[in-house]
Amino acid sequence: DQQVKQNSPSLSVQEGRISILNCDYTNSMFDYFLWYKKYPAEGPTFLISISSIKDKNEDGRFTVFLNKSAKHLSLHIVPSQPGDSAVYFCAASDGPNTNAGKSTFGDGTTLTVKP
Amino acid sequence: DGGITQSPKYLFRKEGQNVTLSCEQNLNHDAMYWYRQDPGQGLRLIYYSQIVNDFQKGDIAEGYSVSREKKESFPLTVTSAQKNPTAFYLCASSTSLRLSSNTEAFFGQGTRLTVV
Numbered sequence: 454d455q456q457v458k459q460n461s462p463s464l465s466v467q468e469g470r471i472s473i474l475n476c477d478y479t480n481s482m483f484d485y486f487l488w489y490k491k492y493p494a495e496g497p498t499f500l501i502s503i504s505s506i507k508d509k510n511e512d513g514r515f516t517v518f519l520n521k522s523a524k525h526l527s528l529h530i531v532p533s534q535p536g537d538s539a540v541y542f543c544a545a546s547d548g549p550n551t552n553a554g555k556s557t558f559g560d561g562t563t564l565t566v567k568p
Numbered sequence: 569d570g571g572i573t574q575s576p577k578y579l580f581r582k583e584g585q586n587v588t589l590s591c592e593q594n595l596n597h598d599a600m601y602w603y604r605q606d607p608g609q610g611l612r613l614i615y616y617s618q619i620v621n622d623f624q625k626g627d628i629a630e631g632y633s634v635s636r637e638k639k640e641s642f643p644l645t646v647t648s649a650q651k652n653p654t655a656f657y658l659c660a661s662s663t664s665l666r667l668s669s670n671t672e673a674f675f676g677q678g679t680r681l682t683v684v
Contacts (some may be wrong), residue, residue, distance in 0.1 A: 462608070487672055494674030496574075496658050497611070542610060553624075555601065556611035556673070 457545050458482045459559035467567055472530040474562050476543030479524065483545040487556060488528050491540045495499060499527070500541070533566045538563075570595045574659050574676035581646070581653070581683050589644045589679045600642035601660040603674065604628060611658060616643055619621035646681060654683045 458477045466472045484505040489497035503510040503517045516529045544556035572593040581587045603611040631650025642670040648661030660673040
């Protein structure tokens with residue numbers, strides 16, 4: 454049973470528009486969520502995170518929203534730029550004593566931003 | 569320039585052979601991890617280590633082995649017992665415990681292993 458799901462394998466948006474990437478989880482013990490960005494043949498790089506005590510975290514063009522009751526989070530990118538084209542992974546971890554890097558990952562969403 | 573280095577970038581192995589993937593970090597992180605990525609899938613945890621001389625199995629440890637003799641190094645051996653070893657392998661490191669502020673894993677560039 455996949456505990457972190459990204460139901461959209463791909464998303465295509467026009468440059469300057471908003472990109473919304475979605476993620477659902479099933480494990481109610483998850484309390485810390487991260488988004489990573491990955492280019493082909495490279496390792497993921499951290500983008501933004503959110504703790505379950507918050508419902509929103511913003512960093513520049515990137516905002517993550519968390520809806521705990523729905524077990525759903527989303528990443529908003531505004532405005533989208535061609536350089537944002539990459540695979541985006543949602544990840545979740547449980548418990549404050551969990552190792553920071555020990556996360557459960559979704560399958561990723563490939564974002565393409567068209568000029 | 570701190571970071572995490574994996575080598576080699578590409579590796580070819582004959583069936584039945586063991587092969588070791590290297591991972592070194594100079595971030596002074598206590599914890600290190602090995603993940604595997606298959607096409608169209610997310611990252612799955614193979615092994616992780618919270619401290620030197622200690623490591624735990626992840627979700628897909630069968631057919632793999634690790635060692636953690638030094639804080640900086642966490643090599644992964646893909647043994648002949650791993651039935652489907654062809655994949656992209658990612659090493660990561662992080663602080664040992666999650667801190668109150670943003671805490672994340674730092675990943676290497678990956679090693680693509682192909683069994684021929």
